Amino acid sequence: MAEADHKADHLCVLVHGLWGNPSHLKYVATALRERHGEDRLYILAAQSNAGNNTYDGIELGGERVAHEIEETLGKLSEQGYRIKKLSVVGYSMGGLVARYAIGLLEAHGWFNKLEPVNFTTFASPHVGVRSPVKGVWSYLFNVLGPRTLSMSGKQMFMVDKFRDTGKPLLSVLATPDSIFMRGLARFKNRAVYGNIINDRSTVFYTTAISKVDPFHDPENTRFNYISGYEPVIIDMNQYIAPHVDDAEEGNAEERTSSAVALLRRYMVGPAKRAPFYLFLVCFVPVSLTLFLLASVVQTFRSNKRIQLHNEGKAGIVPTKYRVPVMVRDMQGAVEDVFENVNASQDPEYLDEDEEGYADHNMHNGNARKPPSKEKNAGKSPTAESPADDVKYPLLALTREQFDIIDSLNAIGFRKYPVYIHKAMHSHAAIIVRMPRESFSEGKIVVKHWLDNEFEL
Template identity: 50%
Template sequence: MATATSTPASTSPDHLCVLVHGLWGNPQHLKFLSTSLRERYPEDKLHILVATRNTGSFTYDGIETGGERVANEIEETLEELAKNGHEIRKLSVIGYSLGGLIARYAIGLLFHKGLFRKIQPINFTTFATPHLGVRTPLLGFHNHIWNILGARTLSLSGRQLFTIDSFRDTGRPLLAVLADPDSIFIRALAQFKNRSLYANVVNDRTAPYYTTGISRIDPFVKPDAVKINYVEGYDSVILDPEKPLLAKQPEAMPAFPQRLTKNTKIIFRRLPLVAFLVVFIPIGTSIFLVSSAVQSVRSRQRIRMHKEGKAGIDIGRYRIPLMLNDVRREVEDMFENMNNTHEQEYLPAGSEDLASPTSPIHSPNLGRMNSSPRVNSGFDSGPESIFEAKSQEADSLEFPTLALTPDQFAMIQALDDVGFKKYPVYIHKHNHSHAAIIVRIDKPGFDEGRLVVKHWLSEFEI
């Protein structure tokens, strides 16, 4: 049973905040979040529950199974608090990485059971959560190499994150059902008074900006090519959600000899890395695939026991009709590195209608930036030229639409219709921004994440 702080009834808080960790995670990953929350709101102001039942390889078991475990944990905590004289009237839910998707599933179950008629949903926040899955936007056969094979390395959770699963009898991926406008999950999300997300713009090897920021575009492929606006007081880390980017005057190109010298230096600097990868990748990939196969078998066994009611949870209460350690860290690093080798691709110019037949291309989370492909902008020469040349007015920045699937475009539309306050996060000092954004471990290189958490706490409504 996860711990929920308790206090005498005379000073009993009426607000419960639930924290849900991510893939391969454990409650320790959320220690900085929970500690910071407790420092701001003492025990007579807020109960805190850090979910524990999806620890480690249990996160392989799928969003549905994880969501049922978390919903059950919340209900048991509420019952225990009630027995001790603590009446909860408000609920906040915070999800990190995969935990944000598990949290979205769990609140749908709680909504369906009528919990929100008794308890007011206040804050729902995700940090680096892949709301659109982790499929790399690719066209052609590349799509079938990594997005199909990569999905099979993480058991059911992998298939769901890569959206190649078929959820129950819907014939649709779970993430598509999770974002269906008529589903209990979207209706539950809409109940929360405040909805926000924090999305890394660079160096997130697990979940890139387009999916964590719920966006049709990725304007941060070359962040140095645009002028970035920050939230006052959070300079160099948190971007202004209303208008994060402005056009930047192009700089003069250096002379050819200078460019040649610079490129030569870059090549020599990368030689040791290339040599290391040539040796390490075959060995590391083998270890990764063997470990994934073992964990997938174990995961299937746990899922079977869960469905049969042998895992300590009466899942019949949640199977409702739907409306529309060191080795583990190495496996995680291996998956992230493999996922990070693929560059995003874009829809060809003139195919804006493919993005979404029922919704505009405009991306509201980026102020006035338009996500339709630019005409005569050098787009055809590849992603490196997307942000080059031609000065533009601040309100006419345009970026190409990513090669997402119809399901992903529909997810964006549905989630944008519900509404999120979207905070892009620019972590400069560490190349593992996925962990740094919540200070997953206490290390100096993650200091920028402390600023992110500080901002989150300033927005948190008690």
């Protein structure tokens, strides 16, 4: 009895992203252990989807993680642990895999035994990865992307049809009354962190579950940072800093000096840019060809793994996790409102007469707690009094994407814009994916999360 009292009662699950492995979340795991200690928090860095297994899709990945969590809970129980609380952290595509696994845990009754405490994602594409901007590169990205990442690509670009629903899996994940939304809504704290620049993998609108992008010109904007976490974490309630007089402008310049220095590194003369252009002309076509060939191989292997999994030959009984995704029978309750939309849709923004403008708070749903059952349920605490008093044009997203945003915002998330200045690869820097000096600002992100969003 005494020994059990000294063992952790809180399980925290870390789920890595595409092409990832548990080491990508090593800094996050280390920071958690240093803050809370192994006698208070048990950390599971999910490893069943490591490497090329992430090609196999969100559904299969979610089943693997759910199986891994259930196995871990069983082993911990045998070792004398009494796990009472559960937290889940997802990075990049791992946030979607985590949401699928949470739905399965809900369906299996685990949240009647455990208290879901914290759900957090870092740079996760909750609204998919389709580019909402115009141009040939965006068109190629939207068309070729789903074809180079096997099932995961199809699901993140929302060109798949999940089982017999006829809808993309990401739409099903956000369907009201589904096991996925019911499970997600049970968590006491829900938060997302998204990069505002230099994250080409998962741009701000999808990581922050937003219909707008308030950060189209960050270099010429004076942001209002959260005290103690500047100049990285932007205040979600007031993005833009109040006007200051000339005497204070020097401080603003100091805060943006690192960004200026970074820009200068790339704004060099034509002669110095020559090697870069040579690299683009000579090396990129070869690399792209090799990448596409490798994608064909990995897609073939992924399809074989999916087939083995569905036949029950991969170590997991698939029927155990193929539970109904709807908690209640919704037959006839709603019509199929999802449309087949061309992936190269334009324009970049919707027109004003199409209700194309909105303040960021009204559409971002910055709420810490689940909505109440009162008249204004579903609105954020700041929805009726926009902090910045600025309206932004709605991005040209698809009907499915707007529905996903509305559904997820209805249960409420705390949303933190992240401004990484020192690294061009902000997608990796946000969680300090490797020990690089240029990724040091990610430590501020993790510290903010531990200080404000991770409750033991």
